[in-house]
Amino acid sequence: MQDGNALAARLDTGPDEDRTAGSREKGLNRVLHILEFLHTTQRAVGIGDLAKGVNAPRSTTYTLVRELVDAGLLEMAGDGNRVYFGKKLYLYGMDYVRGNDLLRRGRQEVDNLSRETGETSELCMLQSGRYTIVHSSPGTRPFRISSATGLQIPLPWTASGRLLLAGFERAAIEDMVSEDDLVLPDGRRLRLDDFIADIATAKATGHCITSGLVDAYTKCLAAPVFSAPGKVEATMCLVVPIDTSEAKTGELIALLRSRAARLSIPG
Amino acid sequence: MQDGNALAARLDTGPDEDRTAGSREKGLNRVLHILEFLHTTQRAVGIGDLAKGVNAPRSTTYTLVRELVDAGLLEMAGDGNRVYFGKKLYLYGMDYVRGNDLLRRGRQEVDNLSRETGETSELCMLQSGRYTIVHSSPGTRPFRISSATGLQIPLPWTASGRLLLAGFERAAIEDMVSEDDLVLPDGRRLRLDDFIADIATAKATGHCITSGLVDAYTKCLAAPVFSAPGKVEATMCLVVPIDTSEAKTGELIALLRSRAARLSIPG
DNA sequence: TACATATGTCTTTTGTAAGAGACAAATTGC
DNA sequence: GCAATTTGTCTCTTACAAAAGACATATGTA
Numbered sequence: 001m002q003d004g005n006a007l008a009a010r011l012d013t014g015p016d017e018d019r020t021a022g023s024r025e026k027g028l029n030r031v032l033h034i035l036e037f038l039h040t041t042q043r044a045v046g047i048g049d050l051a052k053g054v055n056a057p058r059s060t061t062y063t064l065v066r067e068l069v070d071a072g073l074l075e076m077a078g079d080g081n082r083v084y085f086g087k088k089l090y091l092y093g094m095d096y097v098r099g100n101d102l103l104r105r106g107r108q109e110v111d112n113l114s115r116e117t118g119e120t121s122e123l124c125m126l127q128s129g130r131y132t133i134v135h136s137s138p139g140t141r142p143f144r145i146s147s148a149t150g151l152q153i154p155l156p157w158t159a160s161g162r163l164l165l166a167g168f169e170r171a172a173i174e175d176m177v178s179e180d181d182l183v184l185p186d187g188r189r190l191r192l193d194d195f196i197a198d199i200a201t202a203k204a205t206g207h208c209i210t211s212g213l214v215d216a217y218t219k220c221l222a223a224p225v226f227s228a229p230g231k232v233e234a235t236m237c238l239v240v241p242i243d244t245s246e247a248k249t250g251e252l253i254a255l256l257r258s259r260a261a262r263l264s265i266p267g
Numbered sequence: 268m269q270d271g272n273a274l275a276a277r278l279d280t281g282p283d284e285d286r287t288a289g290s291r292e293k294g295l296n297r298v299l300h301i302l303e304f305l306h307t308t309q310r311a312v313g314i315g316d317l318a319k320g321v322n323a324p325r326s327t328t329y330t331l332v333r334e335l336v337d338a339g340l341l342e343m344a345g346d347g348n349r350v351y352f353g354k355k356l357y358l359y360g361m362d363y364v365r366g367n368d369l370l371r372r373g374r375q376e377v378d379n380l381s382r383e384t385g386e387t388s389e390l391c392m393l394q395s396g397r398y399t400i401v402h403s404s405p406g407t408r409p410f411r412i413s414s415a416t417g418l419q420i421p422l423p424w425t426a427s428g429r430l431l432l433a434g435f436e437r438a439a440i441e442d443m444v445s446e447d448d449l450v451l452p453d454g455r456r457l458r459l460d461d462f463i464a465d466i467a468t469a470k471a472t473g474h475c476i477t478s479g480l481v482d483a484y485t486k487c488l489a490a491p492v493f494s495a496p497g498k499v500e501a502t503m504c505l506v507v508p509i510d511t512s513e514a515k516t517g518e519l520i521a522l523l524r525s526r527a528a529r530l531s532i533p534g
Numbered sequence: 535t536a537c538a539t540a541t542g543t544c545t546t547t548t549g550t551a552a553g554a555g556a557c558a559a560a561t562t563g564c
Numbered sequence: 565g566c567a568a569t570t571t572g573t574c575t576c577t578t579a580c581a582a583a584a585g586a587c588a589t590a591t592g593t594a
Binding site for chain 1: 571578579
Binding site: 026 | 302331339
């Protein structure tokens with residue numbers, strides 16, 4: 001079977017995830033990798049590069065790409081031998097939005113919030129154990145704090161991450177957080193226990209503030225959106241300069257909390 | 268979807284093209300059918316029903332659904348045994364929008380147009396040989412003319428359809444239009460030659476108006492968006508009451524044309 | 535209470551799709 | 565000009581995924 005994979009052998013309990021690529025992968029898996037790869041590149045990619053990128057045989061990649069293009073999930077990009085996401089995915093995505101009150105209203109609230117405050121605002125969710133920026137609206141500051149929609153960031157780097165994990169057991173949290181996730185961009189290393197303590201605090205206070213975690217210049221304020229009592233379904237957050245005054249920060253947190261509460265299912 | 272329409276084009280060396288569902292279908296095909304099925308239902312579906320809906324074995328369906336849910340393309344809906352589109356599809360869809368100037372700006376223009384005119388406005392494109400409403404913005408009229416985004420309508424029923432086919436040869440048009448497509452909702456039957464003549468007219472005049480085609484109460488005004496000289500990439504259209512005056516119609520057509528021109532690639 | 539119909543999981547079989555590799559035709563670069 | 569690389573298509577083999585079906589619960593309904 002999995003002969004000599006460099007990674008440590010796992011107890012069979014784990015649904016051992018992300019293998020970069022194996023021999024004779026299932027077609028569907030290859031497709032999932034292709035989509036994920038295009039999501040990370042954020043641009044049209046040549047089929048050859050795509051094959052390299054997902055570590056799949058060229059012949060297989062050609063076949064799959066053709067099928068996906070025929071189905072409309074992918075489209076050939078302008079010059080002719082590059083592919084990117086297709087209209088079908090856009091349509092399915094809109095279906096998702098339509099069927100999802102929280103997302104639809106959340107997008108609206110986020111847009112409002114960033115317009116009112118002038119700060120970058122985001123709607124965040126847990127996406128199969130990963131922190132995901134589902135929608136973001138840039139502030140009006142000259143230095144835009146960029147964070148693309150769909151970006152996946154380690155949970156411990158964010159204020160939202162602390163809130164999103166509020167309902168989980170320690171074991172579940174350990175599963176979702178890898179060793180690497182605890183290392184901040186500047187090299188500092190969080191202790192897992194500290195992180196878990198932060199989560200408890202966030203749960204208790206009903207909001208979370210982190211300073212200078214992903215970068216040295218910003219503070220992140222987050223408030224939870226509940227889908228049921230105690231169940232954090234999403235968070236709204238604001239990204240503000242790290243030197244924002246105490247008073248102003250408090251004001252923003254209050255605003256944020258009230259908006260997030262609006263989105264929550266009453267209960 | 269390209270399923271068992273009796274009149275599938277046999278131009279290419281189709282080995283054994285698509286049947287509604289054969290035995291031992293490829294997993295990827297099953298997935299494509301599942302997605303398309305969910306798109307038509309527009310709601311969460313039980314796995315059993317899903318299996319019936321796409322005419323796939325239950326065991327296979329369970330397996331595929333689990334994989335898709337794990338991947339985030341589908342999500343289990345609230346009550347527990349229903350599935351619908353997942354966040355990943357939304358994210359990919361947003362990627363598509365981001366990488367597609369025309370769509371991004373087109374959505375904007377459509378929203379503006381319907382706000383300014385009070386009429387329902389739509390952005391339409393050809394989606395693998397099918398007419399597709401890519402974005403629509405409802406007007407302010409009490410009787411909303413509903414037409415969901417992503418809805419697929421036979422090309423001959425629409426004004427946009429006549430413009431979208433402007434660049435194609437007769438043979439290509441015949442391939443895209445089935446006999447059934449020529450039968451209007453009220454039972455009337457268009458002649459293919461008339462339709463093709465309409466297309467030529469639309470191409471020549473640079474816009475198209477149809478009255479009482481899909482229903483007896485509305486008129487549809489459409490203008491082309493060009494991605495290159497002569498190449499119609501999309502259309503913008505307005506849906507107005509059928510008794511809208513000549514003068515008002517002319518006004519709206521002029522507005523529509525100018526907005527569509529804005530979207531076109533200059534050239 | 536039985537009786538029927540759905541849900542979810544597993545095991546076994548076999549038809550076939552994924553992959554290796556050869557090939558011609560473009561596209562590069564020197 | 566001639567190599568070196570990349571692109572797109574095609575053929576053949578076999579590892580393995582799709583399907584059938586048995587099984588153990590639910591859920592419904594007469």
